[in-house]
């Protein structure tokens with residue numbers, strides 16, 4: 039059974055169509071990234087999944103129940119965009135509060151805070167925390183009680199690179215334990231390596247929903263080949279391959295996915311003239327731009 | 336029950352750190368002491384002990400001060416969470432919306448209970464020290480105490496409703512001051528003007544008592560005056576205490592907090608974070 043299913047979900051705010059006929063599902067243990075420009079509808083979709091706002095049309099099931107129902111809330115954790123807490127409470131008091139709301143032992147607060155790297159600051163008021171530290175308090179509360187579905191709205195914003203890596207490690211562990219994870223992000227490069235599937239929203243419409251490899255294939259974006267020639271051979275290499283010389287030793291080629299192997303064969307045939315070759319597949323940024331602009335037309 | 340207690344504990348902690356506990360207690364203590372000091376001069380109203388006199392003046396004080404403290408504590412309850420951006424997360428936790436309000440209510444009522452206890456306690460001690468017969472007024476003081484909490488509970492509920500309805504703390508603050516002025520000052524002035532104009536006619540005898548009951552502050556005043564039989568000491572609007580039996584006023588005192596809390600829940604349910 040899927041942890042989360044959406045079908046034909048539609049939502050407007052006045053004249054603004056925030057979501058149009060969005061349909062996808064998230065299975066247990068799966069990490070799905072929701073990508074889209076500002077205003078694409080990511081946060082709106084998450085709030086509908088959580089039952090905070092109602093969809094105008096469409097069906098949603100969260101852990102087999104209706105969004106916002108007691109059963110759905112009991113198994114779902116949420117990290118809102120720009121998460122905030124009362125500044126007068128300490129991190130430890132805030133997490134104890136959330137533990138008690140979920141019927142858990144408040145003594146787990148310190149271990150939870152330690153898990154997100156906040157052991158030192160646990161007894162300081164949240165008013166003194168940086169944005170990244172508040173984000174980590176937000177993550178700590180989302181880990182309470184082994185949730186079966188995590189809905190994380192831009193969870194890595196405000197985190198430094200080290201905390202980001204720790205964050206993704208925690209997430210990997212949760213997914214291995216069978217939790218379904220839906221997260222939105224702007225940091226495309228890290229999403230690339232750490233999620234199983236990508237859903238792209240563009241102006242409220244879902245324009246892609248697939249694994250990264252499949253999206254690459256569908257977009258059929260050109261691959262870049264960077265050839266490093268032996269000193270002095272750059273011009274000859276460029277001529278032989280009809281490529282563009284980039285500097286003293288480098289020649290750049292662009293080719294379609296189908297041409298890739300043939301081109302590599304040509305390069306190999308040049309033998310000693312070529313020192314090295316790098317293959318640069320289209321990045322997630324390129325794919326993302328491809329599907330977003332395709333939809334806009 | 337645990338979620339309500341968890342929310343109440345956090346709210347109490349916040350109120351302590353924001354000095355709301357200290358402010359409420361200090362307000363009640365200072366006003367109660369000033370009042371007893373002012374009233375203790377030419378003591379010995381014939382046949383009445385000093386504590387009973389104190390209770391009568393505390394009643395007039397409570398009508399103004401208890402709703403004010405309750406409204407000041409409650410106006411931020413929902414609007415503040417909306418503004419800080421903490422409400423969306425709170426609403427994804429298990430438990431009904433009423434649970435959140437109930438937790439805040441428990442904390443705020445506890446603070447009010449403490450503040451009123453300190454204020455009345457100080458006034459009572461002063462009266463007991465100056466008059467050996469003052470113990471006779473203890474029953475009236477106790478009645479004043481719990482009815483003050485019912486009054487406070489009503490205005491806490493009103494404050495939450497306003498807070499949810501206004502959505503922004505600034506607007507909510509302005510609105511609760513408006514509510515306070517209307518309920519405890521202007522309402523009585525309006526009725527008084529009508530009574531004077533009516534000059535003992537049908538309005539004064541039949542409509543006026545019901546209008547009094549339509550305001551929680553007046554219901555509180557009527558209940559305490561009617562119950563203590565101290566109508567003579569009351570002036571103006573409260574002179575109508577004789578028209579209304581104490582049990583009716585008591586019934587209203589109990590209904591008002593429930594009504595106000597129900598109103599708050601209705602307003603809170605309308606909020607989408």
Ligand SMILES: Nc1ncnc2c1ncn2[C@@H]1O[C@H](COP(=O)(O)OP(=O)(O)O)[C@@H](O)[C@H]1O
Nearest residue numbers: 051054056074075076077078079080081082083
């Ligand atoms: N409460 C609201 N009232 C009116 N418009 C809204 C509201 N929330 C979101 N929107 C609009 O809906 C669209 C999607 O917003 P959002 O879901 O926040 O996008 P994202 O999270 O992808 O940046 C935007 O055009 C936004 O202005």
Ligand SMILES: [Mg+2]
Nearest residue numbers: 080081082119
């Ligand atoms: Mg957003």
